[in-house]
Structures are given as C-alpha cells and as structure tokens.
Amino acid sequence: MxxxxxxxxxxPVPDAELAVRSADGERVHVELHGPEGAxxxxxxxxxxxxxxxxxxxIRDLAVDHRVIxxxxxxxxxxxxxxPGGYSTNALxxxxxxxxxxxLDPGRKAVIAGHSMGGMTVMAAAARPALREHAAAxxxxxxxxxxxxxxxxxxxxxxxxxxxxxxTAVLGAKAPLGPVNPVxxxxxxYATMGAGSAPDRVDACARIVHACPRxxxxxxxxxxxxxxxxxGVRELRVPTAVIAxxxxxxxPPVHARAIADALPVDLGLxxxxxxxHMTPVEAPExxxxxxxxxxTRYVAEGxxxxxxxxxxxxxxxxxxxxx
Numbered sequence: 502m503x504x505x506x507x508x509x510x511x512x513p514v515p516d517a518e519l520a521v522r523s524a525d526g527e528r529v530h531v532e533l534h535g536p537e538g539a540x541x542x543x544x545x546x547x548x549x550x551x552x553x554x555x556x557x558x559i560r561d562l563a564v565d566h567r568v569i570x571x572x573x574x575x576x577x578x579x580x581x582x583x584p585g586g587y588s589t590n591a592l593x594x595x596x597x598x599x600x601x602x603x604l605d606p607g608r609k610a611v612i613a614g615h616s617m618g619g620m621t622v623m624a625a626a627a628r629p630a631l632r633e634h635a636a637a638x639x640x641x642x643x644x645x646x647x648x649x650x651x652x653x654x655x656x657x658x659x660x661x662x663x664x665x666x667x668t669a670v671l672g673a674k675a676p677l678g679p680v681n682p683v684x685x686x687x688x689x690y691a692t693m694g695a696g697s698a699p700d701r702v703d704a705c706a707r708i709v710h711a712c713p714r715x716x717x718x719x720x721x722x723x724x725x726x727x728x729x730x731x732g733v734r735e736l737r738v739p740t741a742v743i744a745x746x747x748x749x750x751x752p753p754v755h756a757r758a759i760a761d762a763l764p765v766d767l768g769l770x771x772x773x774x775x776x777h778m779t780p781v782e783a784p785e786x787x788x789x790x791x792x793x794x795x796t797r798y799v800a801e802g803x804x805x806x807x808x809x810x811x812x813x814x815x816x817x818x819x820x821x822x823x
Contacts, residue, residue, distance in 0.1 A: 513559045521602040523574070524594040527586055530578035531571040531599055535563035540611075540799040541604060542791055543634075544570040545596060547616025547642075548720050549712040551577030554615065554705075557784035562791065569603050569610070571595070573617065575716025587719040589729060592617070593625035600630040609636035611794045613787075615780055616751065617720065619643030623732035637767075637798040638740040639790055642748055642779045644755030645729040645762075653749040654691050671721035676714055680706045693776035694747045705778050733762045739798055741767040741790060745775030745782065767794075 515532035523529055532552055542562055546554045552570040562568050572579035574586060574595055582591065596612075604610060612635050614622040619640040625631045644651070649667040650659070657663050678684055680703070688709060689702045740763050744756035753771055760769040770790065772783050780787045 512553055512556055513563065519602065521571070521598045523591070523598045525582070525586065525591065527574055527582045527591075527595075528580055529571055529574060529595050529598060531569065531603060533603065534559050534568040534570070535566050537567060539565055539567045540795050541567045541569060541608065542795065543596075543600065543603075543610050543612045544568065545612070545614040545618030545621050546570075546573060546576070547614075547618050548724060549576070549709045549717050550615070551708060551711065553577070553708050554778075555780060558613075558780060558788050558791065561784075561788045566795065569599065571599050573621070575720065576712055581713055581716050587716075587723050589620065589624040589723065589727070592621040593628055596621050596625045597628050597630040600634045604634050606633070608634060609799050610634055611637050611639065611791055611799060613639040613641065613791055614643065615641040616643050616777065617724065620645070620724075620727065620729055623729040623736060626732040626735035626737075632737070635738045637794040638736065638738055639743065639787075639794060640740060640756075640759060641743045641787060642745060642751055642756075642777050643759070644727070644751040645733050645759055646727055648727050648751065648755075649725050651752055651754055653752055668725045671725045672718055673721070674714065674718050677710050677717075680710050684710070689776075690749075691777075692750060693778050693782055694745060694774045696774050697776065697778075697782055701778075701781050705781055730762070733759050734764065737764045739765045739767050739794070741794060742769045743772065743779055743787060743790060744769065745772050745777060745779050747774055748777045748779075750777040 513534060515534050517533040519531040521529045521531050544555045551572050555570050559568050575581040612622055620643055622638055623645055650664045652667045655663050655666045685702050685706045688706050689697060693702060742756045742760045744753045746753060756769050760766050772779060772786055775782045
C-alpha cells in the first residue's frame, strides 16, 4: 500500500467532533483538528466528497493550525436534509453555522473551499458570519455560473446538445456502483488529470462512491442551475484561486472569470496537468497556498482566544443524543 493511499485509508483522528445545527435545523458534522489556540483554517469540501477529501491538508496543517473541517449536508456524517434542503442558501447557512459554532466572535480564519465548497463560500459572501471570520479565502477548482455550458466531460463541441447531456449527467440517478478498475477509469477521466497516480485515483473513487445517491442527484440539480456571479463580487476579503489546467468539470475559464471579478484578487495559480481534484492531486501546492494565506492574513495570536464553539456545539451534541 502506498503512503498516500494509507493516508486516506487511515484518516486523521480529530481532537473533537461536533454536531452543529444549521438555520433550518439540519445537523452538520464538524471535525476539529490541531491546537485549539493556533491560527484557524476552515475547509469546505465539494460535491460527492466529504472531510476525508482534505486528509492531506489536515495532516500537514493540524501540526500548527486549528483545522475545522465539516461534511456538507447529505455527505459524510451530515445527514441528508429533508425536502427543500438543497440550495445554495442552505450551503451558506451551513457554513455560517459552522463558523459561528467553532470560532469566537471576531476570530479570523482562512477559509478554503473546493468545487461546491468554493461555491459555498461564494454563496455566503455577504453573510455576517463570513465577513466577521474570514481573513482570506482560497477557492480551489470551482466556478460561479454556466457549469454545464463550460464543462468538458462530454467530449463533443460546445453547444446546446453538450449542455443538455452534461446537465443529465450531473443529475443522473443511476448508482455509481462498486469501486473497480472500470469505475476508477471513468472517474479519472471526468475529474482528474491524465497523469494522476493510481493511489490518488483510488482515494478519490472511494470518497466519491461513498456519497449517498439522493444527495449526489439533488446537489447535481442545484449545480446545473448555479448562478453565483453576484456572490463573487460580494467576496470582499483577500481571495486566491487555484485551478488545474486539465479540469474537465470546472475548466480554467471559470477560475479566470472569478479572479477577474474578485474585489480583492490575490491571483490565479494554474496547476499544469492537474484535473478537478486539486487538493488530492496536488496536495502540497494546495496546502502551501493555505499556509501562505495564514501567514499573510491571520494575525499572530489571533487564535489565542481559542475555539469558543467547541463547548457550545458539544453541548448541542449531548442534547441530540439524549
């Protein structure tokens, strides 16, 4: 077993696990890693993923950061929401709830979002909790609008037919099936660069295939209609963007458009040969960018007040179990 695959098969052990209630009452599973008083980092994963997607970043950053990672609703250990529980507003509600529950008033953090996690940050851009707590943002492999029109997963010429087929793929109800050589080949084509190592493909496949089908389909429909261009313009904190040059799901055209529209743009990093799964495909580059943002924008001693929400959310967890 390779070192990377071992890192994903044996996940980092959190220092605490919390149950946070979102605005509509839905429960969001949160993990806390690393020293409580260290500079804070918040990680929001993408569609069909879970907190395990960030294992490489958590292992590195938790040595000297307070890392807050959570499962988007319907993913990982966060239950599937009820009817009406899938929307970009719900994503923003969940991020606000996580920030409020885990950070003291005024405490700043670097917030990193991959794919739908980046869309979550854009959806929450004007929310009070994000403006209070975000020192800087990293958007990885994401887009704000026209996802189905720009996606390159379907290898035909751009146009209405390709858009319709891509929309159907995003909302397909067929099960993904077991992780095997065929399904890994499909996933690699759709989401990763051609040079991705087999163990990284296997790690991504196991994460994606673990996503419940109903959540995958419901969020697929939301993404097909996505329009967060206004959210990009509201993201008034220093924001860096990372994209893979070979990303078929959210091609670099999205990253360039976001970077051009950001009020405080820190620049776009395009990773040659990487696909959509940049935190797994290029973990060192993503982690280094997060560390750079922390060093530059999170003041020394900013974490000294601790993680206030641990006590509040832990109490809520006990009440849920009782």
